[in-house]
Amino acid sequence: MSSYLITVATLIAIYAIVVCGLNVIVGFAGQISLGHAAFFGIGAYASAILTTKAALSFWTALPLVILVSALIGLLLGLPSLRVKDDFLAITTIGINFIVEAVFLYIPFFGGALGIGGIPQVFFFGMKMRGTAYFILCLLFLLIVLFVCWWFTKSWGGLACFALREEEEAASSMGISPIRFKLLAFVLGTAIAGLGGALYAHYMRFISATDFSFPLSITFLGMIVLGGMGTIWGPVLGAFLLGILPELFRPLVNYRILFYTVILLLMIRFQPGGLLGEHSIARKVFSFRLLRART
């Protein structure tokens, strides 16, 4: 494969990981978040600092990175999740801007220059580059998908579904709204942190603008397109929104127009996403299954 394709594929795999995390928060627990790029950035910065300033290896830093992302998620989720819907959307937008500003204006985080010289990842003495790094990202994506799948089968996941559907009824059944919203939020931010670490060691240079608000919108767009609350939806969404800009590169001036048209078509014809309920993909698939059975 050409290195160009590998680059696009690796970034799509990383975005798919991050978007799986967002799906836990938005799709499973029904809590809107428009600041997911902030946690992606927190993971990237945590890993960059731990491997450059503290001179840890990628692998020793990784558990710490996930822990830091989860803890900051807990800290920021605790006050934010007390508000709902539109207010939560605005609060999470605020989180995104604040985190970006912290990276940009505090010298410790490299300021406007960002952080460079992030070491490459070694795996049993082998330098992970190109295809190898892509495969590494795919493996992490599989682990994340497994965690998400497990979550949907666990009592904690069921509690989140109940909260998403009807909060008052859920709390009359022993479900603490704040506890389970936080659980989903922390799980989502920890996964975003993992994605951030993979991003930092792939790009090897990061700056605050890599994690700004428009990226959060893109993440949300990927979920909406792929199918909110499904397991594979985020992956499909990340793939499509990752590949489309490359396909439409000659039409760069019209890219936003295309996005808008796609978004409007989705809202009109496939409001549940491409893999969501009542979607064409599902109907075709179940139709085939039916025919295969008879």
Add this chain to the structure above:
Amino acid sequence: MMRPLLETTDLSKHFGGLKALNKVNMKIYREEILGLLGPNGAGKTVCFNLISGVYKPTSGAIEFENTRTEGLPPYRVAAAGIGRTFQIVKPFGNLSVLENVLVARGISRYGSFVKIWRGWKTGRERKAAMNVLERVGLADLADRKASLLPLGNLRRLEIARALIVGRKLLLLDESFSGLRHEETARLEALIRNIREGGVTILLIEHNMRVAMNLCDRIVVLDHGKTIAEGDPRSIQQNERVIEAYLGRKGGAVAA
């Protein structure tokens, strides 16, 4: 005398200047069916919301099994063994009927950080949930999406969920409204059956025939105050109750 399962002492809830509930003293004894009656706006649902923890009382106390429960959040009241239904049904619309019931079955896990990671899609859980669905007569619809059910079935689904949560006390908020005659009869039988299983029941009811038939004892509220208490027969003949529902005889204009 026997200690009550639940007792409210001077329970009050004010919304600004409106005294929705004003110093209500109520006792619910073990394994009885207590009816809570009163005209619209009497404070029945407010009383339910105070007991189940949706509202915090302005003043007064609620004691359940010798523990004070007023001001506890709903999920802790539920964990204590008090289940409730909602007057306006609140199904988990996108989940199946079976999954709706399974959410309630999770009540013994939601408090433990270890147990919430275990799976809920086990044969044992499904069987237990199906048993409850059979009791309320929804077993055929187990895999149907809850939002597709008509109101009568949604009321039964509410009862199924509350039944699992309410191991000790069951609060039923107008579960009979909108039901057809034969459905009413079946639900009455179910409620008696639940009580025979050792569960205490407090129900709000507008249908007089049902309330008189089913309840062991009745408390009547009007304008946030208790105006009468006693067995169905004495309530039927109580002057103040008749007055609250129908207005005063003759001298109403003069007063």
